[in-house]
Amino acid sequence: MKRKSFREAECPVARTLDAIGDWWSLLIVRDAFDGLRRFGEFQQNLGIAKGMLSTRLRDLVEAGVLASAPASDGSAYSEYVLTAKGRDLFLVIVALRQWGEDHLFRKGEGRSELVDIETERPVSRLALYGTDGRQLAWQDTRVIAARDAASRPRKSS
Template sequence: MVKRISLSEADCPVARALDVIGDWWSLLIIRDAFEGVRRFSEFQTGLGIAKGMLSTRLRDLAERGVLETAPASDGSAYKEYILTERGRGLFLAIVALRQWGEDHLYRAGERHSVLVDRANGDLVARLELQASDGRVLAWNETQVRKAEAESG
């Protein structure tokens, strides 16, 4: 098996983000945490993931500050996994993946889950990238600029 290379020191923010959340199990765990899943057994049942794999992924996400553990809210001996502020910051990334999947991976009329506004039940609007002046930007209207290293 090929050893995974750490991207934690890469100069690309996408590479560093993938170093933390780049495998599919981690993203599905984060997705489920946004949907209110908190217990090991709930993640395991919902995802169908092997217990050892789930344990490794939960531990890694906690070590990287995406999840934190807390005593079970019902007072039992179990612990719960809760999104941290860093983890909650992934919400737009999860929504972007969801919307991309809706646009490209379903046949017309094929059933799938949808994201709705909790207040009124309406579908959530499509994500758009906006310039600082509010203009909607397409992929070809942006560029990556390498930042200069800070001295001192």
């Protein structure tokens, strides 16, 4: 069965998942944030089949999340580096990490930790804020369909 494309969907979540929504792609992006750059490093760290990794890397390059660049050590290899678009996924990776910490680990179970490099202390929890500074939960928001958003008057802040 061929996968349905959401590349032209009105929903930003659907379009995002179309570009980076499978677990291998997100794990490759996570590893790129952790400093991995070469095909062999990704393959060894993830234990992913070479063909699958080639496909995911190609798709991430086509989506503009990664770029292929000459090896930083001057060797004949190429490396994969996060683009600005890829670096903008950092908060997505942090949100997934924090959700996993909250819901997928037993109390006291060992896990990796994301820390501020300056203080070596854990990073703060992510939160969503309104333009007025109020912290928002899901029930404090709603989605306005694209067909309605264009004609909607904007409130000034």
